[in-house]
Amino acid sequence: MATPSDHHATVIDGKAIAQTIRSEIALEVATLSEKYSKVPGLAVVIVGCRKDSQSYVNMKRKACAEVGIKSFDINLPEDVPEVELIAKVDELNANPEVHGILVQLPLPKHINEEKILSQISLEKDVDGFHPLNIGKLAMKGRDPLFLPCTPKGCLELLSRSGISIKGKKAVVVGRSNIVGLPVSLLLLKADATVTVVHSRTQDPESYIREADIVIAAAGQPMMIKGSWIKPGAAVIDVGTNAVNDPSRKSGYRLVGDVDFQEACKVAGWITPVPGGVGPLTVAMLLQNTLEGAKRVIGQ
């Protein structure tokens, strides 16, 4: 007879889902090029030399090449004056070969992030971080031109795993501008009943225990224990936390915000780290760039 400990959640393979989406995008890109002689273009802007940011932009540039999107690589020094970065964004706004502009975050402290994100043309804001696009995401009956990539990827994972959102209790852990806040708005738009718990929430566990869908985006390694998860819940782990691991050559390994081993015994579905949400972030960026290019040619 099966005991509760025999249970194992369905592990959502984000890498495989992202690969499927990338193949779909590659086909559409090829059609655009053949029919309309239009190659989608993405400007990838990085300021400074943070190791993690460099690794993310490399992944994005490689993914562009794989699906046939032309990437425009802009590497600026850590101490670039804000006015120069603004001038670069203006130049990219005016470049007809560029359909999407991505400025890798975080930016150095001397640069006003909101000023830079507001400078990106709305039609090229493939990260969906322009205050107007975020504002439209927050409004009933209005839609932004682009959805932020990680939140969009979370919903894509749910949808491609056959998990419905309408009428469900969703708990988002974390309230960042990049993930927590926009994903809670997206879930609300998809008719979930949404609760956001954060660093000042008293007893976050009591909310998470009730959730049919948990989106963990707190940036706290393995903070969410298996005993906090409602049996059968869908758990989407956005955390990518590097923790020391002397047994590895690199000296570290990546873990999520959820204790994966424990949560697997209770959840219905769960995403791993790495190989869960991360690959979807990149796939959604490609999808947004393709959408931007299609809009320009009226498709």
Ligand SMILES: Nc1nc2c(c(=O)[nH]1)N[C@@H](CN(C=O)c1ccc(C(=O)N[C@@H](CCC(=O)O)C(=O)O)cc1)CN2
């Ligand atoms: N302009 C932006 N800046 C940042 C964003 C963003 O969406 N736009 N998000 C994050 C970082 N990020 C993309 O930029 C990102 C993070 C993680 C992954 C990913 O695929 N991770 C892998 C693991 C990679 C590894 O082994 O190091 C995984 O989870 O499997 C992709 C993109 C902050 N900045």
